[in-house]
Amino acid sequence: MTRPTFRFAPSPNGELHLGHAYSALLNQQLAQASAGRLLLRIEDIDTTRCTPEFEAGIFRDLEWLGFSWAEPVRRQSEHFAEYQAALQRLAREELVYPAFMSRGDIRAFITEREQRGENWPRDPDGAPLYPGIDKTLSTRERNRRIDAGLPFAWRLDVEAAMARIGTPLSWTEFTDETLGATSEVEARPRDWGDVVVARREVPTSYHLSVVVDDALQGVSHVVRGRDLFFATSVQRLLQQLLGLPKPAYFHHRLVLGPDGRKLSKSQAATGLSALRENGATPQAIRQLVGL
Ligand code: GLU
Secondary structure, eight states: OOOOEEEEOOOSSSOOBHHHHHHHHHHHHHHHHTTOEEEEEEOOOOTTTOOHHHHHHHHHHHHHHTOOOEEEEEEGGGOHHHHHHHHHHHHHTTOEEEEOOOHHHHHHHHHHHHHTTOOOOBOTTSOBOOOGGGGGOOHHHHHHHHHTTOOOEEEEOHHHHHHHHOSOOEEEEEOSTTOOOEEEEEOOGGGGOSOEEEESSSSOOHHHHHHHHHHHTTOOEEEEEGGGTTHHHHHHHHHHHHTOOOOEEEEEOOOBOTTSSBOOTTOGGGBHHHHHHTTOOHHHHHHHHTO
């Protein structure tokens, strides 16, 4: 049997906080318990928000915590060509289309529909679904707009994609922190509508690079926060379309702030570097996150 493979995949667009510490250490604990591999992936496709300073902070914090990973570290910004190849495959199969509506266009379109009494569908994050009207543009018109330099994003045609697959989609979800039992969860990618899979200036997106990398790195167990539970539906669909293996998932509890809300990268008080400077030890961090 191949070794179980886990990964911790932070984005260097802010400082790590207690929630990241819990996720990293839980991955480490599970990898150790199963004699598995533990990988570190730097998810830095957003080259405007990710910085080398934040990345250096991630390494500092993880080393201090006692998190140890198998080399090499995969840095997504070094692999755009691989994501582009996956995008081209989806484009060849006519499962993605260039979407030209700006945020303002989308808002105006939906407001107009809602004023007419239509109940416009929202995604699990509460954002209105993309109106897929430019799916019907002719190839000629698409090319004309692209050649004219109009901004666009590549969106997945979720209906076409589901029709292509033709069978119900699901994933295996572990039911608790010990990964002792599993249940099968129905994937519902339609809930997200036609998601962005790549942008003109960045030939990938969070969803596309995650599925390509999890497959390339042989990740068998994706252990990450509950905030990404619904994202798994989109990722399962992409895996299926691209013929990639199907990892098992555990979406763990989130470490909440004193106000009962999800921690954010801008909340300095729960940042690992601030806690360290105030004298916290790695052991104290484990206790704070309940490990
Ligand atoms: N890079 C993502 C984040 O920092 C995590 C992605 C994942 O674990 O799939 O939230």
